[in-house]
Amino acid sequence: MPQLRIRITGSDDAVRAISDLLTSVPGIEHVEEIDDLMPHMDDPDSSSAGLSDDEGPGMHLIEVEAPNETAVTRVRELVESLAFDLDVLVEFETDEDDVRE
Template sequence: MPMLRIRLTGSDDTARAVINLLSSVEGIEHVEEIDDLMSHMDDADSSSAGLSDVAGPKMHEIEVEVGNAATERKVREAIEALAFDLDAVVEFETEEEG
């Protein structure tokens, strides 16, 4: 089954909205937000720690197991529309199992 990875730059509320949307789409086998395994250089001792231009939307990675290519297309379209409405940035990566 194809695995779709979604990188979303936005608030926690935006990520929840995307996950809720995904959970409601027929043909989705599994939805899971993956913990960020790599730090984004947010060193507390850095001279730029806490500055407003370093603080911003968070990055979320979501894995979605889709049943087929038609479902994947439907998911992409729905998420792109929602991300646009919520002023978030979304990026897709597809991984075929084989």
């Protein structure tokens, strides 16, 4: 089963809208926001050390399991269209086991 990870840079409301869209796609059964595993550390010598980082849009990662490659393509098209409407940035990662040579 193909797995797709979608990295979204945008507001919580935009992420919720994209997540709601994904759960409405026929055949998609697993949609989950997963934690960002990379720590975001301030450099103690940086001029921005200690400043709040909630000023800009947040970064979110959503994991989606699709039944086949056709569904993956459909998910990409729908998410790209909604992201354009919401003015957010999306990046797609696929499970490397599903990449065909």
